[in-house]
Amino acid sequence: MADENTQDIAHAEDQAPEAAVQEAAPDREAMTAEKPALSDEERLQGLEPDKLRKMMYDMLLARRFEEKVAEAYALGKIGGFCHLYIGQEAVAVGAIHAQTPDDYVMTAYREHVHALQCGVTPGAVMAELYGRADGCSKGKGGSMHMFDAEKNYLGGHGIVGGQIPLALGVAWKIKYRQEERVIQVYCGEAAVNQGAFHESLNMAALWKVPMILIVENNRFGMGTAWERASSLYDIYQKATAYAMPSAVADGMDVLDMYRVTKEAVDRARAGGGPTLIEARTYRFVGHSMSDPVSGVYRTKEDVEKEKGNDPIRIFADLLARQNILSQEELEQMDEEVKRVSEESADFAEKSPEPAVDELYTEIYATEDVNGRLYFDGRR
Amino acid sequence: MAVITYREALNQALAEEMERDPDVFLMGEEVGVYNGAYKVSKGLLEKFGEMRVVDTPITELGFAGLGVGAAMTGVRPVIEFMTWNFAILAFDQIFNSAAKMRSMSGGQFKMPITFRGPTGAALQLAAQHSQALESQVAHYPGVKVVVPGTPADAKGLLKAAIRDDDPVCVFEGEMLYNLKGEVPEDDDFIIPLGVADLKRQGSDVSIITHGKMIHVALQAAAQLEKNGIDAEVLDLRSLRPLDTDAILATVAKTNRVVLLEEGWAFGGITATIAALIQEEAFDHLDAPVLRVTQADVPMPYAKAMERAAKPSVEMVIQKVNQVLYR
Numbered sequence: 001m002a003d004e005n006t007q008d009i010a011h012a013e014d015q016a017p018e019a020a021v022q023e024a025a026p027d028r029e030a031m032t033a034e035k036p037a038l039s040d041e042e043r044l045q046g047l048e049p050d051k052l053r054k055m056m057y058d059m060l061l062a063r064r065f066e067e068k069v070a071e072a073y074a075l076g077k078i079g080g081f082c083h084l085y086i087g088q089e090a091v092a093v094g095a096i097h098a099q100t101p102d103d104y105v106m107t108a109y110r111e112h113v114h115a116l117q118c119g120v121t122p123g124a125v126m127a128e129l130y131g132r133a134d135g136c137s138k139g140k141g142g143s144m145h146m147f148d149a150e151k152n153y154l155g156g157h158g159i160v161g162g163q164i165p166l167a168l169g170v171a172w173k174i175k176y177r178q179e180e181r182v183i184q185v186y187c188g189e190a191a192v193n194q195g196a197f198h199e200s201l202n203m204a205a206l207w208k209v210p211m212i213l214i215v216e217n218n219r220f221g222m223g224t225a226w227e228r229a230s231s232l233y234d235i236y237q238k239a240t241a242y243a244m245p246s247a248v249a250d251g252m253d254v255l256d257m258y259r260v261t262k263e264a265v266d267r268a269r270a271g272g273g274p275t276l277i278e279a280r281t282y283r284f285v286g287h288s289m290s291d292p293v294s295g296v297y298r299t300k301e302d303v304e305k306e307k308g309n310d311p312i313r314i315f316a317d318l319l320a321r322q323n324i325l326s327q328e329e330l331e332q333m334d335e336e337v338k339r340v341s342e343e344s345a346d347f348a349e350k351s352p353e354p355a356v357d358e359l360y361t362e363i364y365a366t367e368d369v370n371g372r373l374y375f376d377g378r379r
Numbered sequence: 380m381a382v383i384t385y386r387e388a389l390n391q392a393l394a395e396e397m398e399r400d401p402d403v404f405l406m407g408e409e410v411g412v413y414n415g416a417y418k419v420s421k422g423l424l425e426k427f428g429e430m431r432v433v434d435t436p437i438t439e440l441g442f443a444g445l446g447v448g449a450a451m452t453g454v455r456p457v458i459e460f461m462t463w464n465f466a467i468l469a470f471d472q473i474f475n476s477a478a479k480m481r482s483m484s485g486g487q488f489k490m491p492i493t494f495r496g497p498t499g500a501a502l503q504l505a506a507q508h509s510q511a512l513e514s515q516v517a518h519y520p521g522v523k524v525v526v527p528g529t530p531a532d533a534k535g536l537l538k539a540a541i542r543d544d545d546p547v548c549v550f551e552g553e554m555l556y557n558l559k560g561e562v563p564e565d566d567d568f569i570i571p572l573g574v575a576d577l578k579r580q581g582s583d584v585s586i587i588t589h590g591k592m593i594h595v596a597l598q599a600a601a602q603l604e605k606n607g608i609d610a611e612v613l614d615l616r617s618l619r620p621l622d623t624d625a626i627l628a629t630v631a632k633t634n635r636v637v638l639l640e641e642g643w644a645f646g647g648i649t650a651t652i653a654a655l656i657q658e659e660a661f662d663h664l665d666a667p668v669l670r671v672t673q674a675d676v677p678m679p680y681a682k683a684m685e686r687a688a689k690p691s692v693e694m695v696i697q698k699v700n701q702v703l704y705r
Contacts, residue, residue, distance in 0.1 A: 104452070138485030147484035154451060155484060159475050165444020166451065166476060173449040176404065176430060196471075199441025206436070362486030363521055365544035372573055372620045374520065375651070 043255045059089040061337040062113040068341040078129045082143045083110040087284035090311035094257025104152045106167045107186035109144035111156035118153035123347035132351035139354040161194030168200045171209035182210040182268040190221025205244040208273030212264045218283045223297040239276035251281025252311045282306045380561040388530040389419045392537035406433040407459030416461045443469035447476045450492035460496035477546040478521030493540045497553035506677035511642035513550045517618040523547040524618040526590035530560035535570030552591035573620035581611030585629040588639035589615040599695035634665040635702040644672040666702040
């Protein structure tokens with residue numbers, strides 16, 4: 001793999017920019033070489049049909065919800081940066097199904113689906129995107145900063161890699177208080193080149209804290225292909241520098257995500273410390289709503305080819321083969337999640353704008369003795 | 380009251396708060412086995428064990444962020460930076476995470492974390508180890524910033540910081556650790572954040588300052604007294620929140636102001652206070668507000684150059700004479 005990598009980089013440098021785009025996406029089979037060949041039954045891991053149907057529902061909801069988000073964004077209902085998760089649904093859905101609501105989740109800015117998966121209501125997520133008072137951060141966070149303390153959803157964080165030390169701190173707290181919880185923290189593949197990643201991995205492994213770091217490798221840090229940004233292609237191997245267990249998961253396969261994450265969760269709960277999981281996935285959309293799906297750093301053909309590996313289709317086919325969910329039931333489910341997504345938009349639409357008076361609230365927890373906290377004298 | 384050093388006062392504050400609340404823990408480089416680079420944490424490892432006095436690798440961003448995440452979920456970390464100079468590596472976590480978590484979550488998360496460590500120039504430590512960085516940190520709404528100048532203030536402010544539910548940054552004077560003073564022994568001795576202290580009453584001119592510089596101001600005031608000038612010294616103690624009432628009161632009293640800070644003039648604390656006085660108390664002024672700050676250069680190593688770059692008693696006296704038109 002290392003040799004291939006070197007050749008790819010050398011090759012890319014010799015090419016005109018158009019050709020470099022062609023070379024940017026390596027073969028998917030090579031990327032998922034570590035995935036074991038399993039039968040349908042083995043892939044299902046004895047999971048209850050209800051749980052499998054719920055995973056299907058969650059992925060479908062994620063997809064339809066975000067399609068609704070894209071529509072609302074195009075209509076100007078949603079402002080700012082807006083990073084969609086379309087194509088990556090299997091990652092958060094599979095991984096979060098592998099832990100309990102008492103465990104924590106923290107992520108970066110591509111976070112709507114993680115919030116939903118933690119049980120933040122679609123209405124509260126959509127209202128946050130609309131910047132409304134009923135949003136999960138009361139309209140102060142927006143797309144990149146959603147939080148729900150009650151759901152143990154510790155939010156979306158906007159600085160690449162900046163959330164990893166925070167999650168280390170949560171894992172430290174779990175150990176400090178001798179709780180039987182774990183935290184899953186997500187970052188994109190580009191974050192692993194940040195110092196924050198390396199500092200955190202070292203301490204997490206040194207102190208054996210229950211942190212599961214899931215690197216969502218969608219192959220592009222904004223518009224820069226991974227192989228143009230990292231000297232090492234296989235992210236999971238970075239954990240070996242810290243004597244930390246690691247694994248590759250097929251991020252287009254919800255059951256593989258579940259399997260790999262469950263193992264890490266079980267190990268962390270048993271006191272076995274942290275795990276790094278590299279989830280190899282692909283985003284079917286641009287980096288954000290302002291980035292075209294293809295053309296600049298990847299070709300239309302690449303994207304179309306990857307869409308052939310749609311995680312929802314892969315899982316639906318398996319459930320149909322195993323008589324767990326028929327095509328008809330899937331269609332009913334799809335109608336249901338479309339309705340929920342529509343309702344979330346209606347809810348957001350009807351939610352009031354936050355009162356401008358709220359500008360100065362919720363910044364400090366405690367007033368000082370003279371009520372003197374803000375310098376500008378406007379309060 | 381017992382007379383103890385600034386260092387011992389901080390140590391007492393830490394020990395008392397850790398004794399009082401099992402959620403309080405201390406983390407940083409060399410805080411445990413080594414007893415602290417400046418010995419502030421001396422004896423704490425022995426007393427509280429290694430889960431509560433935690434030696435970290437040299438990774439400021441990493442362990443500062445660890446503290447922020449831990450504070451989000453309910454414990455009360457005290458994060459020691461060996462010096463604030465090294466905290467520059469952790470500013471992303473202080474500015475982007477600690478300062479904003481409560482706001483961007485719509486008030487869902489408290490941030491009961493204390494960041495502390497020495498600040499300012501020592502003796503010939505040169506450019507990277509001689510910086511007073513409190514003005515940079517105080518720039519951010521969402522944090523609180525305190526700068527104790529005496530042993531009693533060090534204890535009272537650090538205890539208040541640890542008990543506070545917001546992120547508080549404590550800037551300790553690197554040259555003050557051996558300074559002795561009377562310190563109350565009461566376990567609940569707290570100095571509220573945001574309250575300035577008149578370190579010297581006077582009627583002719585106000586010298587407004589904080590931290591280590593209060594000693595420069597007091598020495599200047601003592602010399603000025605010999606020339607018949609009665610200077611008031613206001614110690615801000617807290618930069619965020621800022622005791623604007625106390626500032627405006629001393630201006631109204633003396634009508635003449637010299638501002639003094641260890642850091643740079645550009646974008647500094649004194650720049651902010653000068654603007655405040657101009658906006659709120661212009662009619663009280665009998666002379667322009669003048670400032671004494673560090674020279675606008677990285678701190679040089681050579682002794683004479685270093686001395687020339689730092690604010691001095693002589694510079695304060697000169698500016699006082701200027702606002703008095705002497």
